[in-house]
Amino acid sequence: MTARPPIPVTVLGGFLGAGKTTLLNALLARGDRRYGIMVNDFGAINIDATLIRRRDTRMITLTNGCMCCGPAADQNAALLALAEGGDDGIPPDQIVIETSGVADPRRVAQLAALEPGLLIDAVVVLADASTAEGLLGDRLVGDTLIRQFARADLILLTKTDLVNPAGLARAQAAIARAAPGVAMIASPASTASPDDGGFSAALVASGRLAPPAGTAAARHLPDDDIDHQADAHFSSWSWASRGPVDRGRLLATLTALPPGVLRVKGVLPVAGADGRPAATVVQMVGRRWRLTPLVPAVCDTAPALGDTARGIGHDGQGALVLIAATGALPAAPDLQTMFDAIRL
Ligand SMILES: Nc1nc2c(ncn2[C@@H]2O[C@H](COP(=O)(O)OP(=O)(O)OP(=O)(O)O)[C@@H](O)[C@H]2O)c(=O)[nH]1
Structure with missing residues (x-):
């Protein structure tokens, strides 16, 4: 052998x-x-x-x-x-x-x-x-x-x-x-x-x-x-959309985040001018943001093991993660208020 x-x-x-x-x-x-x-x-x-x-x-x-x-x-x-x-x-x-x-x-x-x-x-x-x-x-x-x-x-x-x-x-x-x-x-x-x-x-x-x-x-x-x-030098905060969000309000919220927020990423059901939500990848690195349609993963094989993100991008499920150096992330209740306000 x-x-x-x-x-x-x-x-x-x-x-x-x-x-x-x-x-x-x-x-x-x-x-x-x-x-x-x-x-x-x-x-x-x-x-x-x-x-x-x-x-x-x-x-x-x-x-x-x-x-x-x-x-x-x-x-x-x-x-x-x-x-x-x-x-x-x-x-x-x-x-x-x-x-x-x-x-x-x-x-x-x-x-x-x-x-x-x-x-x-x-x-x-x-x-x-x-x-x-x-x-x-x-x-x-x-x-x-x-x-x-x-x-x-x-x-x-x-x-x-x-x-x-x-x-x-x-x-x-x-x-x-x-x-x-x-x-x-x-x-x-x-x-x-x-x-x-x-x-x-x-x-x-x-x-x-x-x-x-x-x-x-x-x-x-x-x-x-x-x-x-x-x-330990970095902190994160996550938010579940539980339904569609408004594109304009999302962008206003992202651009209003303090510069200490180093990274935002997620997938959200974003509704544009026609009001119809589409699964959208949200990317922000420093001040530079990008919204692109989610390209569904091609899964010929079993779902990923330990996959906590399964379902995100489908059935109106959406989630975002914010990452900052510890101490630079706004308080969780403030972030919650900011992001809850982008829901439709
Ligand atoms: N202009 C430009 N954008 C890029 C390039 N490579 C990646 N990006 C963009 O940078 C953003 C972050 O890219 P990712 O590949 O998600 O970066 P990552 O290192 O996996 O991010 P984390 O896992 O959060 O650390 C996305 O919006 C990408 O489209 C590039 O060569 N040029």
């Missing part, structure tokens, strides 16, 4: 809204490999589980907290379930772990590496070219980004379409100062895109989604460099 070769595991990290789910969707859209996906989201509801368009893909979701600080047993039990394959028992060709935007992806990789059947092939950390410089210098969140970048095998600059060449050069310089010696690639702005099939797809197709040879194993920093309390 021949021993089964270890399954390669790619850990996808990067700060809140850097583009991890977009990249993952581009990867899945290629349909060339059998992926096992593990998604960890920060907040009480795993919105990413709804946004990942999986096809013939086994997915496990872990919600809340930071995977790197949560119980290793939970993460590794989930990974083992993925590695065993679905009902057909066929193991995936590759496992991709999307960490939450506040996690230390290297720590996630270190825990996964404890499993004998798995082989870490890369910790890939995404950097939003339009926000990286500012966030790296931010008193509240800068350390989280520095740690993520410094412990990466490869840094991918996303959103290069949103910056001019000088802005891109500043972002690259700031990241290089935070993570000296870590390989970094950016796509030409012409191929960057907010949608799947843009930057991420071009990157995946180019075969560059792997670290230069020899760097993957080299970046094992001492354990005391790990911030085990990363998730």
Whole structure:
């Protein structure tokens, strides 16, 4: 009997809204490999589980907290379930772990590496070219980004379409100062895109989604460099719409949020001028927001294990998660009042 070769595991990290789910969707859209996906989201509801368009893909979701600080047993039990394959028992060709935007992806990789059947092939950390410089210098969140970048095998600059060449050069310089010696690639702005099939797809197709040879194993920093309390620096608040919401009031509410709110994401039944609600993905990264129709996940396989987001986007169900540095999130009753007022 021949021993089964270890399954390669790619850990996808990067700060809140850097583009991890977009990249993952581009990867899945290629349909060339059998992926096992593990998604960890920060907040009480795993919105990413709804946004990942999986096809013939086994997915496990872990919600809340930071995977790197949560119980290793939970993460590794989930990974083992993925590695065993679905009902057909066929193991995936590759496992991709999307960490939450506040996690230390290297720590996630270190825990996964404890499993004998798995082989870490890369910790890939995404950097939003339009926000990286500012966030790296931010008193509240800068350390989280520095740690993520410094412990990466490869840094991918996303959103290069949103910056001019000088802005891109500043972002690259700031990241290089935070993570000296870590390989970094950016796509030409012409191929960057907010949608799947843009930057991420071009990157995946180019075969560059792997670290230069020899760097993957080299970046094992001492354990005391790990911030085990990363998730304590961030707070989240979630809201269930329980019915349709008004588009105009939603936008007014999003733009009225204080700048300390770093990330808003969710799926809501949004009613436009004709009054008919449509399941809509709500994305806000910093001050930049985007509403797009929900593309239903293609689920040829069993529902995601641990999927707390099932039902969201259907039957008038909607939910939003807000994330901010601890102390920067408005009081829960105030948020509740603001968002309750957008209901139809
Ligand atoms: N302009 C532009 N927008 C992008 C790009 N990549 C992603 N986005 C947008 O950025 C927003 C956040 O993208 P996600 O892929 O959800 O980011 P994420 O890292 O998974 O977010 P979290 O899981 O909350 O940390 C979405 O509105 C995307 O459409 C890009 O290359 N250019």
